[in-house]
Amino acid sequence: MKKIEAIIRPEKLDAVKEALEAKGHHSMTVYDVEGRGRQKGIQLEWRVGTYNVEFLPKIKMEIICADDACQMIIDTICAAAETGEVGDGKIFVSEIQNVVRIRTKESGKTAV
Amino acid sequence: MKKIEAIIRPEKLDAVKEALEAKGHHSMTVYDVEGRGRQKGIQLEWRVGTYNVEFLPKIKMEIICADDACQMIIDTICAAAETGEVGDGKIFVSEIQNVVRIRTKESGKTAV
């Protein structure tokens, strides 16, 4: 099984969620993070002039999926989250050894 | 070493913490996340009628542990976090290659 961690623009959450839904994938966990990357910080207004914010708000989406669903999910996220400008985010993929559903104690693939 | 990521109901945090404590496991990192899974969204009250919230508040608990402690921790979490209703959450297990304790620079198993 795979863990897909996608860091996306906050305003793209709804679009990504709906795109995945359309492809039949429903489950996910999301949380707010702050990120730095190629995108330089932004200038925000102070009372007078501006100050620089180096960490930008992003949303991290975590999806655990079967190996064969992985590429489809990545493609779907990429398509829905893209704006073409720096700061669109990244997707990280890693291996998950086991999944357990707390309610039923099922484990392995059937628990995903 | 293993990394256990458990997504649980927020109201179960204290119970899980205490159950682990009772089994002698103390260390963990937790944070607030929002999740979607089998559990459908909930209806919240608007001024009139309701609106649907698709992401439900959950807590994610991360525990790094030695390989042999892993199953015990999973079982303990399952037992303490379960209510039997959809939405109880899931546990994901993955491999950790190294652990470093910042304070002492120890690394590997002794740092867990």
Add this chain to the structure above:
Amino acid sequence: MKKIEAIIRPEKLDAVKEALEAKGHHSMTVYDVEGRGRQKGIQLEWRVGTYNVEFLPKIKMEIICADDACQMIIDTICAAAETGEVGDGKIFVSEIQNVVRIRTKESGKTAV
């Protein structure tokens, strides 16, 4: 590629960020977490007397990097985040199988 997860004291974020910057590493994702470890909880003031808080605020920093940059980053974080007192935090290292840049769809090492 590696994923470095560092749990540090909130007040050390700026120092760690600057230390990494000085070493030429810019990209990262951070978020607020709460942790328990060797550090016992802290006593906070109630209206009268105190209450115990068991989960302490920490910041989690996630950095995806090429395998050869990994040790340098760990050392830099350790140096900048250390105070020598319990609670300085830990660093966890794991394997990342793939990285995709959403904007360009590049994947693998060039996407880091």
Add this chain to the structure above:
Amino acid sequence: MNTGINSGDTAWILISTALVMLMTPAVGFFYAGMVRKKNVLSTLTMSFVLLALVSVQWVVIGYTLSFGPDMGGIIGSLKWAGLTAVGQTPNASYAATIPHLAFMIFQMMFAAITVALIVGSVVERMKFSAFLIFSLLWATLVYDPIAHWVWGVGGWLRQLGALDFAGGTVVHVNAGISALALVLVLGKRKGYGKDNMEPHNIPHVVLGAALLWFGWFGFNGGSALAANGLATSAFVVTNVAAAAAALTWILLAWRERKPSALGFATGAVVGLVAITPASGYVTPLAAIAIGAIAATCSYYAIKLRMRLRVDESLDVLGCHGVGGMVGAVLTGVFASTAVNAAGANGLLYGNPKLVLIQAAAVSVTLVYGFTVTWVLAKVIDKTIGLRVTEKEEDVGLDMSQHAETAYALR
């Protein structure tokens, strides 16, 4: 020195003015709690800025248009522009025992809050610059004339005998219908009915409602323009109607599901709105009835609005428009000269005609407010544009209009 000035009356009108002033930022919090995190400051600022904008407009031209020497029942002349001739001595036609300036500033706060009410319909998508221009024009071309008709000496609705103690039509019906007209031109929020649009901070809504309730004592109580029995009576019925409406609202919701904080706060505001035109003419028991009836009408009106999928986002029409209309008409039912000899008797006291007069005043406001606002909105839309770009809407108005975020993580 104080020719005929009564210190008690003056103290009451000054503090009432301060209370009404507080309502403008209060309505900002009331609304801001209901929007998404990315539009908090936009919503707060759109409200609060009107206090500044309308204050200056009022001094320069608004007051004289509304209350200045009458021209044909339609509008005030420019004789009091820049507050010329508006000084520390009373103007007996409006209020004989307080400085003319006190009457002027009390009315100023009404103009400011009225424009601020409209904010509720356009949150999360209207351009800040367009909003400022709209507001300035709306205050001048919609609010000022209607205020003159209803309250100005010589105003034609006033001549007709319409009762509007503290602004049920001038303020609430007017703001409600104008909000609808504006939104019909502006359009729905992107993702409306699909994306998550949760209220981000309900304690802000509660704070706003609490301060509105508090401020409304000045709004209605101060409209007696003296610290006397009538002011007290208006104060009492204001409180009672708000109470009855809030309770009614949560009972209606409870029948269906749960009584929410959001519903309670909404109900309270609707009660306050509904009693506004009636507050100088009715008894406490009538106020309970008015509050309960208005809450029920407003509750179902908002239901209807939601079913029609019109994104009049925070229901300015449903709360203020409907509340104001119900209140204005019920004033025609419950008004009693036993409460206020200078008022009139309503239906229940043998004078059904008053209901008709009240309905007429409401209708005039509906037609005028809707038409002029719609034209205004169209003109601005065609020229500088009413709406932010889609991308700016996605990112949020705090960032795109003000380059700020409401809450930092640390």
Add this chain to the structure above:
Amino acid sequence: MNTGINSGDTAWILISTALVMLMTPAVGFFYAGMVRKKNVLSTLTMSFVLLALVSVQWVVIGYTLSFGPDMGGIIGSLKWAGLTAVGQTPNASYAATIPHLAFMIFQMMFAAITVALIVGSVVERMKFSAFLIFSLLWATLVYDPIAHWVWGVGGWLRQLGALDFAGGTVVHVNAGISALALVLVLGKRKGYGKDNMEPHNIPHVVLGAALLWFGWFGFNGGSALAANGLATSAFVVTNVAAAAAALTWILLAWRERKPSALGFATGAVVGLVAITPASGYVTPLAAIAIGAIAATCSYYAIKLRMRLRVDESLDVLGCHGVGGMVGAVLTGVFASTAVNAAGANGLLYGNPKLVLIQAAAVSVTLVYGFTVTWVLAKVIDKTIGLRVTEKEEDVGLDMSQHAETAYALR
């Protein structure tokens, strides 16, 4: 027209009423900041709803029971039910220079805030429906009678010569002891003493305290029922006692650990409570003493309560009960006819008997308040149940009682 109405006095009582009104939502914020995030709206709503509930109850029956024509020193008759005969002209027995309605609504706000104080003891576990029923009955069966005894013309404690300027016993001792009785039936919060129960938003507590301090000027200053030297004196001592108590509290805490914002806010409220009964009778220097003594007593009382592991969650008894008792008894010590000729001299001015009378009034309130509340709580518990289910408590009352969450993530 205004038979004997003084506009300055009326202005002062109206604005004082508005200030006291604000205290009900203010106490909601004060409490809501101290609970967990999942119970914020529950706590806010439990307070604010009482303003609505008690306002209607007061119009219908509360005012006549409390202040209506006396029946045997025990209770008011029903002659003023629905505010019959309560109008714009003064009732000289209560306040000769303001409309009777002004006196009525000033007192209404006292009834509302008193019930709202009790919320502090039952947060995070009491069922909303049970709470509403309890409140309605408590206002009618506990508050109204005691108000009649102490303040009603003909009330038996008033006859006795007990001094309670603005409600030390009627409001604070009463709320404090009733909170204890209610909680003894209701039980502890699940996980009390074990789970994390951190205050979730201390700025809310500070906001609540600030608005309470602000509102208390109306509470005590308004109790003079006129804008005169006595009102000013009450206003001054109110401020000074709050100041002294807040400073005392942080010094006590500092000796042991650190001076906290939570402690400062708590101390201020305790000072405000303690000066309440005394505010019309004592000098500023006496107020400093009263504030400092009350803060000390309250500080150690809460310590004791915590050691006893009674989950009287936000210390209504510890703050309001103890503060009120200390204030009432010290009124017997510091009262001086030099401050208020209509009052009495206390121990320091050669009249030790006043201390006993004050203690008697406190005792009566303690016994009556505790007993009736306990019975009420038992009856409700056995019928519809006082408490939410364990699961509802886990999930939080915002979700389980109101289907809301206070803060959304975005």
Add this chain to the structure above:
Amino acid sequence: MNTGINSGDTAWILISTALVMLMTPAVGFFYAGMVRKKNVLSTLTMSFVLLALVSVQWVVIGYTLSFGPDMGGIIGSLKWAGLTAVGQTPNASYAATIPHLAFMIFQMMFAAITVALIVGSVVERMKFSAFLIFSLLWATLVYDPIAHWVWGVGGWLRQLGALDFAGGTVVHVNAGISALALVLVLGKRKGYGKDNMEPHNIPHVVLGAALLWFGWFGFNGGSALAANGLATSAFVVTNVAAAAAALTWILLAWRERKPSALGFATGAVVGLVAITPASGYVTPLAAIAIGAIAATCSYYAIKLRMRLRVDESLDVLGCHGVGGMVGAVLTGVFASTAVNAAGANGLLYGNPKLVLIQAAAVSVTLVYGFTVTWVLAKVIDKTIGLRVTEKEEDVGLDMSQHAETAYALR
């Protein structure tokens, strides 16, 4: 009984006092929204505690030093220490129609808020204990003397003919320059100009600004010490100047980038500051000019301060100092005896000398305030130390000074 007391005037001064009281916690929220999350409670508490501290100081010694029987134009004698001889009857030299105690407590609130303004410069690094000691000494050695000079009967600046209606120099110039002196000794925040120092909660800033605007009606309007035409005039110009300044500020910012909520709130406060000395002497149109000019000066002053990299953190000098100076000098330009016969004519009305007198009063305040504050700060720094340790600063003052965190996660 009320020898010469006017109930309307008394009502107005009491409510004005309450309004000014609210400004102290309000400035706390205004500042606390601009600091980092780890210093919120520290900032709130530093403001709010001054209400307590200065209230007690004022009763004991502050009032008599400021307003007590004059000694050589320099200071009040100790005859009124502990408020001896300050009672319910008026003191005609200060205010003939209200209780002397009312004048006393109105002035008390001015002393409290003045010290609270200084908080803005030292946030996020000053030791709480040192801050309390500093404040007590500053109130006694800086504020009280200057208040005496300008407002005390016999005070030497008052004799000179300087006009300061509600405290432009005594309060704002004084706080601004003292903030600078204190910060020069205290030093910059760790990481200033490098680390992230984002305002953590801008809605708090807006709430603070709204309550300040509300409270300022009491500050300036109450300074007429009666509810009359002059109070009304002061009330009106206060509102108008705030409005003009807020609009000016966002227009200045818009020319360069974007109009922010933070800028709007700042501009409003600067307008309120600037009109303070002038409020009893100028017309509404002059108030628009004063607001706009002050906002512009303050805007560029803060720019300069930032370029100089002085960490006068929340610009007490830039807002209050500059606003106060501009207002004081422009009083010399715009003052008119047509507004206030007891005032004087300014430059525009043919009396250029008034500008010089005003400038003199400002200069004296600048010199005295800076010098004494600097010495005070040095002495405290050398003895108990002004600053927290570096580690405490890292962890945040909420934790290190108060053992609290403002917001819990659940």
